Amino acid sequence: MRIAVIGLGLIGGSLLRALTAAGHEVTGFDADPATRDLARAAGCRVLDSTAAAVAGTEVTVLAVPLPVLPRIFEDLAGYDGVLTDVTSVKGPVQDLAEKYGVRRFVGGHPMAGTEASGFAAADPKLFGGCIWVLCLEPHGTGLDDWLTLARLYTALGTRVLPITAVEHDNAVASISHVPHLLAATLATKLLESPLNKALAAGSFRDGSRVAATRPELTAAMCGGNANEVIRELTHVIDDLVRLRERLELSDPVHAQLDYLRRASELRRAWPPVPGAAGRLTADVQALLALGRSGGWVTSVDGHEVATIRPETDRYSS
Amino acid sequence: MRIAVIGLGLIGGSLLRALTAAGHEVTGFDADPATRDLARAAGCRVLDSTAAAVAGTEVTVLAVPLPVLPRIFEDLAGYDGVLTDVTSVKGPVQDLAEKYGVRRFVGGHPMAGTEASGFAAADPKLFGGCIWVLCLEPHGTGLDDWLTLARLYTALGTRVLPITAVEHDNAVASISHVPHLLAATLATKLLESPLNKALAAGSFRDGSRVAATRPELTAAMCGGNANEVIRELTHVIDDLVRLRERLELSDPVHAQLDYLRRASELRRAWPPVPGAAGRLTADVQALLALGRSGGWVTSVDGHEVATIRPETDRYSS
Numbered sequence: 001m002r003i004a005v006i007g008l009g010l011i012g013g014s015l016l017r018a019l020t021a022a023g024h025e026v027t028g029f030d031a032d033p034a035t036r037d038l039a040r041a042a043g044c045r046v047l048d049s050t051a052a053a054v055a056g057t058e059v060t061v062l063a064v065p066l067p068v069l070p071r072i073f074e075d076l077a078g079y080d081g082v083l084t085d086v087t088s089v090k091g092p093v094q095d096l097a098e099k100y101g102v103r104r105f106v107g108g109h110p111m112a113g114t115e116a117s118g119f120a121a122a123d124p125k126l127f128g129g130c131i132w133v134l135c136l137e138p139h140g141t142g143l144d145d146w147l148t149l150a151r152l153y154t155a156l157g158t159r160v161l162p163i164t165a166v167e168h169d170n171a172v173a174s175i176s177h178v179p180h181l182l183a184a185t186l187a188t189k190l191l192e193s194p195l196n197k198a199l200a201a202g203s204f205r206d207g208s209r210v211a212a213t214r215p216e217l218t219a220a221m222c223g224g225n226a227n228e229v230i231r232e233l234t235h236v237i238d239d240l241v242r243l244r245e246r247l248e249l250s251d252p253v254h255a256q257l258d259y260l261r262r263a264s265e266l267r268r269a270w271p272p273v274p275g276a277a278g279r280l281t282a283d284v285q286a287l288l289a290l291g292r293s294g295g296w297v298t299s300v301d302g303h304e305v306a307t308i309r310p311e312t313d314r315y316s317s
Numbered sequence: 318m319r320i321a322v323i324g325l326g327l328i329g330g331s332l333l334r335a336l337t338a339a340g341h342e343v344t345g346f347d348a349d350p351a352t353r354d355l356a357r358a359a360g361c362r363v364l365d366s367t368a369a370a371v372a373g374t375e376v377t378v379l380a381v382p383l384p385v386l387p388r389i390f391e392d393l394a395g396y397d398g399v400l401t402d403v404t405s406v407k408g409p410v411q412d413l414a415e416k417y418g419v420r421r422f423v424g425g426h427p428m429a430g431t432e433a434s435g436f437a438a439a440d441p442k443l444f445g446g447c448i449w450v451l452c453l454e455p456h457g458t459g460l461d462d463w464l465t466l467a468r469l470y471t472a473l474g475t476r477v478l479p480i481t482a483v484e485h486d487n488a489v490a491s492i493s494h495v496p497h498l499l500a501a502t503l504a505t506k507l508l509e510s511p512l513n514k515a516l517a518a519g520s521f522r523d524g525s526r527v528a529a530t531r532p533e534l535t536a537a538m539c540g541g542n543a544n545e546v547i548r549e550l551t552h553v554i555d556d557l558v559r560l561r562e563r564l565e566l567s568d569p570v571h572a573q574l575d576y577l578r579r580a581s582e583l584r585r586a587w588p589p590v591p592g593a594a595g596r597l598t599a600d601v602q603a604l605l606a607l608g609r610s611g612g613w614v615t616s617v618d619g620h621e622v623a624t625i626r627p628e629t630d631r632y633s634s
Contacts, residue, residue: 223570253540
C-alpha cells in the first residue's frame with residue numbers, strides 16, 4: 001500500500017519504520033528538519049511537506065499532538081484516502097474531524113510507548129503484541145476504511161480492538177489517566193518531609209512511577225479528556241471516602257477486608273489470559289461486541305476477520 | 318551477643334539467619350512446628366518455647382504479627398533484656414508495651430520485604446542496605462538499649478533511622494499505607510468492564526501492583542494505623558478534589574500543569590542521594606534531628622555514631 005506518516009516522533013517514527021520494513025511504499029514528513037534528516041539517515045523516504053508526503057497515498061497516519069491536528073485537517077481538506085491518528089483521546093479528535101469535514105476518518109490509539117520520545121527512540125518493533133484501538137462509530141465510520149486499517153495494523157503483529165470513541169475515552173480515563181493523577185498526588189507526599197523521602201519504598205516507588213512523565217504530556221492527556229477524567233476521579237474520590245468511613249469503624253482491620261480481598265483477587269487475575277480464537281464476518285455491531293468483551297482482531301481477509309476473546313473469569317461481567 | 322528471635326516468618330527467619338551468620342549466639346522459636354523444623358534444617362538453633370528461646374539472652378526480637386504481641390508481652394513479663402519488634406506500625410506497639418509494663422522496649426521496623434512470606438523465603442541478605450527504623454522516644458526509650466540495637470542492626474549492613482513512633486506512623490501512612498489503598502482502588506476498576514482489563518497498560522500495572530498483596534496484611538497494616546491513615550487519606554482526597562476543580566476550568570490542560578510539574582520534578586529527584594558522612598555523640602535530640610532530616614546511622618562505637626545525611630535538593634524543607 002501507499003501510506004503517509006505525518007509526525008515522526010516515537011510513535012510516528014516507529015510506524016514509518018515498521019511499515020517500510022513490511023514492504024509498503026511509505027512516505028513521511030515531520031515539521032522539524034533535524035527529525036527529517038534523522039529519519040532519512042535511517043533509510044526512510046521523507047519529503048519536505050505534508051502535501052508532498054500524502055500525494056497519491058491510500059492511507060495517512062497523523063502522529064502529531066492533538067493541538068496540531070486542526071491545522072493538518074485544514075491542510076488535508078482535499079485528501080481522498082483514509083485518515084487516522086494515534087492520540088490518546090478519541091472523542092475530541094472525532095469532533096475535530098467532523099468540524100473540519102474530514103471524510104474517511106478512523107480514530108486510532110496504539111497502547112504502546114516508552115518513557116523515551118523522538119525519532120531517535122523509534123523502534124519498528126514497538127507495536128509487536130500491543131493493543132491498537134481503532135474507533136468504530138455505528139453512524140460514522142466506513143466499515144471498509146476500518147478494515148483497511150485493521151488489516152494494515154494486524155499485519156504488524158498488533159491486536160486491533162474495535163470500540164467507539166466514547167467507550168475508549170471512558171475506559172482510558174479510569175485505567176490510564178486517573179492512575180497518572182494518583183501517581184502525581186503520591187509524588188507530592190515527598191514534599192512534606194525528608195523523612196517521607198527516606199522511608200518511601202516499594203509501594204511508593206511503583207505507585208508514583210508515572211508521575212515522572214513529562215508534565216505537559218500528562219496535562220494534555222487528562223485535560224484533553226477532562227469530562228471523563230472528572231467522572232472517574234469522582235468515583236475514585238467516592239471509593240476513598242468510603243474506605244475512610246470503614247477505617248473510622250470500631251474494627252478498622254476487618255471493616256476493610258472485603259474491599260481489599262476483592263481488589264487483591266482482581267489484580268492477581270490481571271492481565272487476562274487470551275482465550276478462544278474465532279472468526280466473524282465484519283459488521284459494526286459484531287465488532288463492537290468483540291471489543292466490549294475485551295477481545296481483538298488478529299487478522300483481516302476481505303470482510304472475514306480472525307478474533308481472540310479473553311478467557312472469562314469469575315469477575316467477567 | 319546472645320539474641321532470641323521469636324516468630325520465624327520472612328522477617329524473623331531472615332534475621333535469625335543473618336544474626337547466626339554474623340557470629341552471634343542466636344536462638345529462635347516459632348509457634349508452628351513445621352517452621353521450627355525448616356529453620357533447624359537450615360542450621361539454626363531453634364527451641365520449643367518462647368521461654369526456652371529467650372532464657373539468658375540480652376536481646377529478644379519479636380517478629381510476630383501485631384495481634385500476637387499482647388500474649389508474648391505477657392509471656393515475657395519477667396524478661397530483663399532489650400525487647401524489640403518488627404511490625405509496620407509503631408504507636409500501637411508502644412502503647413501495648415506500656416500497657417503490659419514491658420521494660421527496655423525499643424520499637425523497630427525494617428523497610429524490607431518481598432511479595433513472598435514464610436521461613437522458606439527467609440534470606441540472610443534481605444536487610445542489606447535497607448532502612449531500619451528504630452524508635453526513640455524522648456521520655457521512654459533507654460538510649461543505651463537503642464544503641465545496643467543500632468550497633469547490632471548496622472553491623473548487618475542496614476541504615477538505622479531514629480525517629481519517634483508517632484512520626485514513623487505519620488510518614489508510613491502517607492508513603493506506604495495510603496499507596497496500598499490507592500492501588501486497591503485502582504484494581505477495582507477492572508471490575509467495571511472487560512474493556513478496562515484489555516486496555517490497562519503500564520500506568521495501571523505499576524499503580525495497582527501492591528493491590529495483589531495478601532489482603533489480611535494490608536488490612537492489618539492500615540487498620541492498625543487507622544488514625545494516621547484517615548488523616549493522610551483526607552489529604553489525598555482533598556488533593557484529588559482540587560485536581561478535579563482544575564479540570565473543570567475553561568483550560569483544563571494548563572490548569573493542572575503546575576501541580577503535575579512539581580510532582581514530576583519531585584519524583585525524578587527520588588530516591589535521595591546519600592550525602593555527607595558525619596559523626597555525632599549519641600543524644601536523643603541529636604539522633605532525632607538526624608532521622609527527621611532523612612539521615613541514618615551507619616555504625617555505633619560506644620556513644621559515638623557514624624551518620625549519613627541525604628543530599629539536600631531544592632525541595633528539601
